Amino acid sequence: MNATEAGLPLGDGPLRGLVVIDVTRVVAGPYCTMMLADLGATVIKVENPAEPDYVRTFPPFVEGENGRASAFFAQYNRHKLSVSLNLKTGEGQALLRKLVGQADMLVENFRPGTMAKLGLDYEALKDENPGLVYVSISGFGQTGPHSLRPAYDNSAQATGGLWSFNGEKGRPPVRVGTIIGDLSASFYAAIAALAAVMHARQTGEGQLVDVAQQDSVVTLTEHAVVNFTVDHVVAQPLGNDHPFVRPYGQFACKDGFVFFGAYTDKFWREACRIFGEPDLIADTEIDTMEKRFDPQVYEHHVAPVVRRWCADRTKAELEEMAGDLIPLTPIKTMAEVVQDPHLGVREMFVPVVMDGVPVTVFGSPMKLSKTPVRAAGIAPAFGEHNATVFGGWAGLSAGDLERLRAQGVI
Template sequence: MIDDELRARLESLGGLDAGPGSLAGVVVIDVTRVVAGPYCSMILADLGATVIKVEHPDDPDYTRTFPPMLERDGADAFSGFFAQYNRNKLGVTLNLRHPEGKVALERLVAQADVLVENFRPGTMDRLGLGHERLREVNPRLVYAALSGYGQSGPYRGRPAYDNSAQATGGLWSMNGPAGGPPTRVGTIIGDLAASLYGVIGVLAAVRHAERTGEGQLVDVSQQDSVLTLTENAVVSYTTEGIVPEPLGNQHPFVRPYELFACQDGFVFFGGYTDKFWKISCEIFGAPGEFDDNPDLQTMGARFDDAVYAERVKPMVERWFSGRTKAELEALAGDLVPLSGVKDIAEVVADPQIAARDMVVDAEYAGYGSLRTFGSPVKLDRTPPRARGIAPDTGEHTAAIFRDLLGYTPEEIEELRAAGTI
C-alpha cells in the first residue's frame, strides 16, 4: 500500500476524490481492455483503490473508439463506452514488448498490491511478465487473471468473447422463446459476471495478503462465471436428467412468474406464493374470486402445466389487460411483486433509480457532462466514488513515472523517444 500523502498526490492528477474509500491505499495495476477486466478494476477504483491503467502507446484500449462519443470542437471525440468502464483511473502508456517497458512494469508491480489482466492465458508469460515472474518481483502481489476459459483445462488457450462464455456456459441454450431457437442474453453477461467474480476474488486475496504477506493468483473464467448464473439447471440435470430448454418469459416451475401484457406495454408479475396469490385475487379479481376457486389456492395446484395454461394465466391476463403499467403498479406494486417492464429511458427517469443515485453525472472538460450508471454498492462510512472521470490515453504517464517510480525527467523523455511510453 502507498501512504496517504502519495495517494492524494497521485489521485489529484486525475481530479479524483482521494477521500477515505474502503480500499484507500491499495494500488492496482490495470493491464486490461474492453470490459472483462476494466469493469473489475473500475469497481476497485470506485471503492477507493488507486488504479493505474496501462495501455500500449500505439494500440490503446480499442473501446476508446466505441460509441456513443462525446464531441467537442477542435479535438478528438471521447468514448462514453470507454468512460463508463474506466472512471476513477489514472492512465499511463507502456510498451510491454520493449525491454525498458518490462522493467517499468516491474517497478510498478513492486509498488502495487494488485495486478489485473485479461489476456489469453500464456500472453503475459510470453512477455516475461506472468504470475510467476511478477511474484518474484513482489511476493505479496495479488495477480488477477480474467479469461474466457481460465488458466487451466483443455480450452485454456482458446480465444473467447462474451458470446463464447454464454454458449459454453449453458446460458445461451436455455434462453429464448419457448419452442424457438436459443437466444443470447441481451447484454455482455459473461464479461460482467467475470468482472464481478474478479472483484470478489481480489478482495479475498488482498485480505489474505494483508494477514500473511503472501499474494496469490486469482483465476476467473467467463465460462465458469456464466455457468453459475444458470439457476437450477445443473441440479435439474444431475438429479433428474432434465436438460433445460428455452421457456421464453416463463420460469421452469414457478407460476405465475412471467411477463404479462397490459394496456400500454408489459408487466412482470410474480404472485406465485399462496400469500401473494390471495392478495392478487382480492385486488384484481371479481368479488369472491379467491374463495370461488378453492382448487387454485395452493402453489402445487397452480404450478401444474395444464391448470396454469387453462385457468391461472387467462385469469391474470384478464386482470391486467385493461390497465396501464402505472395503474397496475399503483394498485399492487407495494403489496405483490408486480413491476412495469421499463425501457432504458424510463429507467433513467425512474424515481427509485434517482433515490439510489444510480445515474450519475461526470464532467469532462470541453465535452460536457456524461451520465453513466452509478455504484450499486452502498457503504455508509466509505461510500464509493461514482462520479470520477476516465483518463485520456497516457494522461498521467510522466507524473506517475516521476512521483511513484522515481524516474527523472530526462529518463522519461528517453523512454518516450524510444517508443517505450
C-alpha cells in the first residue's frame, strides 16, 4: 500500500510521494529531514513515548493551546508527522519494520551500534526493503577507530580543526558561534540521501549513507588543509582577518561595524572614487592587489585608509554609498536581519504554527522556479499522527492501537 492509497498526507514539491522515517532528535538529523519535508517529502518523525525529542524542552517557548511549547522545536520540525514508538520493545521494533517496508528512506542519528543493538540497523532492515535508503548521521561516522565515541557539535568543531583557528589573533581559539557541525552534517546528509534515492529508483537498490559531523566540519576549513599539506603552515586564529586577502574584514563605523571587501583592483579603484580619493588609484605603494595583500603594506598604507573612510559614517550611510558598486555591507544584529526588507522579499522568515501559536522561524534558502519550496507550515504535537500512520498506513486496528498505547509501545 503506497502513501496515497493509505491516505498518508503528501507534501507539495519535487519530493512529493517520498516517504521518510525520521528516527532523529535535536538538530543533526531533524534539520536534514526538515529540508526534505520542505521539498515535499512526507516525513514521519518517530519519538520515544517515554522520552520525546529533547528539543521539545528547549527555549524559547510560547504559550500554546496545551501549555508551554518550544519554538526551537518548531524551527526544525515543520511539516512532519509525529508518531510515538518505543523501539526498545519487540512490538515497537516490529512496527518500525512494517513502516520501513513501505518507506523510501530512514534517517537516524544515534551513536553507531545503537540501532544494531535494536535489530534496526541497515543490515537488518535492507531485507525488509531492498530499495531502502538508510541515512546514518553521527559524530565520527560508522567506521574508524573513533566511531563509537559520543559526540556533540562542539566535538566536531574541535576534532575537525575549525575551532583551532577561529577567534582573535594571539588569543585562545573560540568555537564558531553556531552549531555548524550539526548543520553541515544535515546538509551533506540531505544531498547524499537524494543521490541515493535516485540510484534506488534507477536500480531498485538501496544503500547506507554514512555522514559524520567531524568529516563535515573538515570540509568547512577553507584554506587550512592545503596551507598545511603544501606549505606546512598550521592555521591560527586571525580574528576578522583573512589569511591573505586584504582588505577583507571588519571595520568600525559610527554606529557599529561593516564588512569591507573591495580587495580586487576593480573594486579598489571604485572604492577610491566613491570615498572621494581617486588619487589613491595611482599610488604606487598600493596600486595593485598583490601589493595590498602584503601584510606590512596593508597595515601601514591600506587599513588606515579604509578605517578613515568608515569611522565617521553610519552603517546605513556606508551601505548607501557602496550600493551595487563594491562589496561593503553592514554587520547586522539579528534584530536587523529579521527586519531586513531584502530577506522579507526572499521569504526568509516564515510562520510555523506550534500548538496553535504561529512562531516566526527562518525560511528556506532553496528557491525553485517550477516547484517552489514550502517553508511556512505546522510543527506536530507529540504523537499527533499515531492513528494516521499506524492505523491508516500500517493497517493497525483501533484495538491494536489502544493495546500498544496501554503497554507503552506507542
